[in-house]
Amino acid sequence: xxxxxxxxxxxxxxxxxxxxxxxxxxxxxxxxxxxxxxxxxxxxxxxxxxxxxxxxxxxxxxxxxxxxxxxxxxxxxxxxxxxxxxxxxxxxxxxxxxxxxx
Amino acid sequence: xxxxxxxxxxxxxxxxxxxxxxxxxxxxxxxxxxxxxxxxxxxxxxxxxxxxxxxxxxxxxxxxxxxxxxxxxxxxxxxxxxxxxxxxxxxxxxxxxxxxxxxxxxxxxxxxxxxxxxxxxxxxxxxxxxxxxxxxxxxxxxxxxxxxxxxxxxxxxxxxxxxxxxxxxxxxxxxxxxxxxxxxxxxxxxxxxxxxxxxxxxxxxxxxxxxxx
Numbered sequence: 001x002x003x004x005x006x007x008x009x010x011x012x013x014x015x016x017x018x019x020x021x022x023x024x025x026x027x028x029x030x031x032x033x034x035x036x037x038x039x040x041x042x043x044x045x046x047x048x049x050x051x052x053x054x055x056x057x058x059x060x061x062x063x064x065x066x067x068x069x070x071x072x073x074x075x076x077x078x079x080x081x082x083x084x085x086x087x088x089x090x091x092x093x094x095x096x097x098x099x100x101x102x
Numbered sequence: 103x104x105x106x107x108x109x110x111x112x113x114x115x116x117x118x119x120x121x122x123x124x125x126x127x128x129x130x131x132x133x134x135x136x137x138x139x140x141x142x143x144x145x146x147x148x149x150x151x152x153x154x155x156x157x158x159x160x161x162x163x164x165x166x167x168x169x170x171x172x173x174x175x176x177x178x179x180x181x182x183x184x185x186x187x188x189x190x191x192x193x194x195x196x197x198x199x200x201x202x203x204x205x206x207x208x209x210x211x212x213x214x215x216x217x218x219x220x221x222x223x224x225x226x227x228x229x230x231x232x233x234x235x236x237x238x239x240x241x242x243x244x245x246x247x248x249x250x251x252x253x254x255x256x257x258x259x260x261x262x263x264x265x266x267x268x269x270x271x272x273x274x275x276x277x278x279x280x281x282x283x284x285x286x287x288x289x290x291x292x293x294x295x296x297x298x299x300x301x302x303x304x305x306x307x308x309x310x311x312x313x314x315x
Binding site for chain 2 (some may be wrong): 001002003004005006007008009010011012013014015016017018019020021022023024025026027028029030032033034036039042043044048049050051052055058061062064065066068069070071072073074075076077078079081082083084086092095
């Protein structure tokens with residue numbers, strides 16, 4: 001059997017990679033992709049604990065399912081906002097959309 | 103024979119060169135793992151785990167490091183399919199199927215659509231901000247903390263157990279019915295909001311007599 005630690009290390013590394021992407025990228029779409037990586041890492045963690053330690057309660061699996069659902073909703077909503085930003089400003093870079101009002 | 107084929111487009115060349123790089127990178131890992139498998143140092147599930155984990159982390163690095171945005175999106179597909187493989191190794195087939203359907207099908211197409219819509223200019227764009235060293239420091243620190251904690255903690259030696267489809271569905275809609283309804287309402291609100299947000303811009307532009315770019 002694969003020990004539980006392997007999955008936890010994998011999810012930690014994936015989360016760190018996603019965080020690096022969120023902090024270093026400029027394009028809003030690429031930031032969204034990195035957020036997807038972080039959410040996938042969290043879901044791996046949930047499912048690892050669910051299937052190794054919490055088989056009766058199911059809560060880890062249900063939370064992982066909700067993470068996937070909320071991530072899909074987030075991508076849809078954020079893409080609407082990015083498209084709108086691009087139409088009004090001709091840019092999709094987050095550092096060029098820094099003013100609160102104009 | 104190759105003369106009869108149509109000229110490879112930029113996209114085809116991207117796929118071919120990406121596949122070559124992936125093969126060159128993956129071959130040593132595969133050889134080492136196969137040697138360990140033959141020598142009985144790792145079991146078959148561990149072999150698949152290390153293969154999937156290596157692919158997943160390498161393509162995740164591709165997502166955050168690639169200069170070309172479309173290449174990053176293609177790397178994201180590989181990463182998310184690797185995550186589905188990890189779910190299968192965790193004995194949760196249903197979530198692996200959901201992952202392939204929702205991410206491999208829906209989310210990636212949506213992201214690519216967003217890329218096409220917002221990446222109008224032809225000149226190469228600078229995709230990384232000036233805070234890259236800072237970002238690397240924070241990510242490396244966090245990775246160190248996570249790995250140290252996961253290795254240090256005493257988990258005992260629990261065994262993974264299979265969750266049957268039927269039980270999962272029954273428990274989901276019986277014991278977690280309220281959260282399911284709340285998530286459904288959340289999805290509804292989010293997509294209505296996305297629709298209204300993208301729609302209103304057009305209506306305002308038409309009202310002011312502007313021509314949309």
